[in-house]
Amino acid sequence: MTTPARPAPPPPPMRKGQVQAFEAISNYTAKRDCELSFEEGDLLFILDQSDPTWWKASLDNKQGYVPSSHVSSENARFAIIDAARRGNLALVEECLNAGVSVNSLDKAGNSALHAASQAGQIHIVTKLLLQPRIQIDLQNKLGDTPLHCASYRGHAEVVQLLLNHGAKFDIVNNDNYTARKLANKPAVISLLEEGTLQGHRKSSGYDDQEYGVADSEDSD
The missing domain is CATH 2.30.30.40 (SH3 Domains)
Structure with a gap:
């Protein structure tokens, strides 16, 4: 050559x-x-x-x-995405340090967060969520967010972590499915239903503390 x-x-x-x-x-x-x-x-x-x-x-x-x-x-x-899927934290860090975007997408529109969430790589998800420019609700070509991926695969710890960082649970994919509709494990369903309930309370003008007070008053 x-x-x-x-x-x-x-x-x-x-x-x-x-x-x-x-x-x-x-x-x-x-x-x-x-x-x-x-x-x-x-x-x-x-x-x-x-x-x-x-x-x-x-x-x-x-x-x-x-x-x-x-x-x-x-x-x-797509080194950062492959590494995220395999749980290779060292390579994920190397990619980030070299300047690879945390929101890089593969041909299917998946980001590293999609890959790690789908594979249940909690340590990689944790690392990615610390990045200031992370887009937690990116949708791939199927319309799935990382929360969809983790919910479908039954990775409750990842679902909890994504929800804790503000992942939207009401986004629908191309089949009009939310993450809750894709979930099939009780632990994941419980987390998503709790998130939906909390979101409803806040959208109604109440917070969790106010609901707790109201419940205690009703019980007296």
């Missing part, structure tokens, strides 16, 4: 949230201090693609330029 015979361009500014992960398709040995060496199969975080022949990349916490001819534009990896 031919390496572009030109000097690397001056460093462009890194654009946070627009970083993509690509798998190297061949080895490359850096010829300049501003370049990166890598091996076939390495996961490269591409920070800038403004130059067609030299891309700015990150690998093992180092930044430098790589020849784009050694990185296929057809093998982009």
